Amino acid sequence: xxxxxxxxxxxxxxxxxxxxxxxxxxxxxxxxxxxxxxxxxxxxxxxxxxxxxxxxxxxxxxxxxxxxxxxxxxxxxxxxxxxxxxxxxxxxxxxxxxxxxxxxxxxxxxxxxxxxxxxxxxxxxxxxxxxxxxxxxxxxxxxxxxxxxxxxxxxxxxxxxxxxxxxxxxxxxxxxxxxxxxxxxxxxxxxxxxxxxxxxxxxxxxxxxxxxxxxxxxxxxxxxxxxxxxxxxxxxxxxxxxxxxxxxxxxxxxxxxxxxxxxxxxxxxxxxxxxxxxxxxxxxxxxxxxxxxxxxxxxxxxxxxxxxxxxxxxxxxxxxxxxxxxxxxxxxxxxxxxxxxxxxxxxxxxxxxxxxxxxxxxxxxxxxxxxxxxxxxxxxxxxxxxxxxxxxxxxxxxxxx
DNA sequence: TCTGGGGTCCTAGGACCC
DNA sequence: TCTGGGGTCCTAGGACCC
Numbered sequence: 027x028x029x030x031x032x033x034x035x036x037x038x039x040x041x042x043x044x045x046x047x048x049x050x051x052x053x054x055x056x057x058x059x060x061x062x063x064x065x066x067x068x069x070x071x072x073x074x075x076x077x078x079x080x081x082x083x084x085x086x087x088x089x090x091x092x093x094x095x096x097x098x099x100x101x102x103x104x105x106x107x108x109x110x111x112x113x114x115x116x117x118x119x120x121x122x123x124x125x126x127x128x129x130x131x132x133x134x135x136x137x138x139x140x141x142x143x144x145x146x147x148x149x150x151x152x153x154x155x156x157x158x159x160x161x162x163x164x165x166x167x168x169x170x171x172x173x174x175x176x177x178x179x180x181x182x183x184x185x186x187x188x189x190x191x192x193x194x195x196x197x198x199x200x201x202x203x204x205x206x207x208x209x210x211x212x213x214x215x216x217x218x219x220x221x222x223x224x225x226x227x228x229x230x231x232x233x234x235x236x237x238x239x240x241x242x243x244x245x246x247x248x249x250x251x252x253x254x255x256x257x258x259x260x261x262x263x264x265x266x267x268x269x270x271x272x273x274x275x276x277x278x279x280x281x282x283x284x285x286x287x288x289x290x291x292x293x294x295x296x297x298x299x300x301x302x303x304x305x306x307x308x309x310x311x312x313x314x315x316x317x318x319x320x321x322x323x324x325x326x327x328x329x330x331x332x333x334x335x336x337x338x339x340x341x342x343x344x345x346x347x348x349x350x351x352x353x354x355x356x357x358x359x360x361x362x363x364x365x366x367x368x369x370x371x372x373x374x375x376x377x378x379x380x381x382x383x384x385x386x387x388x389x390x391x392x393x394x395x396x397x398x399x400x401x402x403x404x405x406x407x408x409x410x411x412x413x414x415x416x417x418x419x420x421x422x423x424x425x426x427x
Numbered sequence: 428t429c430t431g432g433g434g435t436c437c438t439a440g441g442a443c444c445c
Numbered sequence: 446t447c448t449g450g451g452g453t454c455c456t457a458g459g460a461c462c463c
Contacts, residue, residue: 059431060431060432062431064429064430064431065431066430066431066432067431068431068432068463081463082430082431083428083430084428084429084430084431085428085431086428086429087428087429088428089428090428126462126463127433127434127462127463128463129463130463208461208462209436209460209461209462210461211460211461211462212460212461213459213460213461214460214461242437242438244436244437244438245437245438245460267434268434268435268436269433269434269435270433270434271432271433271434272432272433273431273432273433274431274432275430275431275432310455310456312456320429320430322458323457323458324456324457324458325456325457326455326456326457327455327456328454328455328456360431360432362432364434
């Protein structure tokens, strides 16, 4: 059966929400992003884009390009609030709504025509309601699958509606540059270009076997399919979380080992708290470290058993960093701590030690008195070692100042 | 102008088991 | 006694997405 998929993409979402909440910013360039010395642009309003300001651009460059813009720190809680209102509108048209991020979502309209009318009319109704009821501009695309719906919303930008009919797919795709296609980033586009492939039309001329010899079985097959607009992936309302992580770039590089340890414990505390909110336990702890020269390393370890314990997570993370040589002379620009191999907390194994109830206590205190009411002040030595996580290389006994 | 933070998926190599 | 191959798990890195 022919599917009808809708893709909604909010225009300059964070900046538009700021203009909605602060009328004095309307019509003015607005740049939302990190305001620290190493910040980058998250979203630039269309007024700021005129000056060349773009997402992921260093904030310093954005300031140079458009000094008269309003530079704002993101307010994610507020954006989430607005995102929920938008999803409420979408939910009125189909039970199958898949949020892709705060500002994007797919809606499966297959089979809803008798109830809500043709997909094109639904797209225009959603577009109108988000403008009237939420106060924001969006772009809406409709196509026979997710890939094409997303390309259609791209074609609708800014502030339009684009319905891509199956019979028009080939003509629509052919002139598109390959990097417009889902899964084709700068690296793949550059490699394709070396073979003289620059558009989706060019890509369609390359045999499957050749693509697979260039890019491997899976990516080759993916490229072959996207070049033809083929995509049978379903709209999935409930996607399970597979990992939880938190990372921070420091205003100044860390050089002292005790600073590193303090930050790792803080990051571990953050991810443990989020894990607890999700009602999950983690089987694997990973760390990410970025040196001053921007080289980036990751290390991970599988725990002896799943945990949500901030101490055990921090100890595992510190053990991993110990292996990587935190003692090195170079400064540390970024540290991250993450959790994967998530399982529901109902699978919690029998506690190995009395302190296993601590995460619940922390949650309780924070729920009553706020997130900063209690911070972890105990040292690693105060906590039982060697039972909660694996340490194949035996690097736990690090020297401490 | 030096380059954020949150994720997902894929590949490749080594260990280990049968 | 020597050698092979497949399957699975684990880890590190890379590409990509918003």
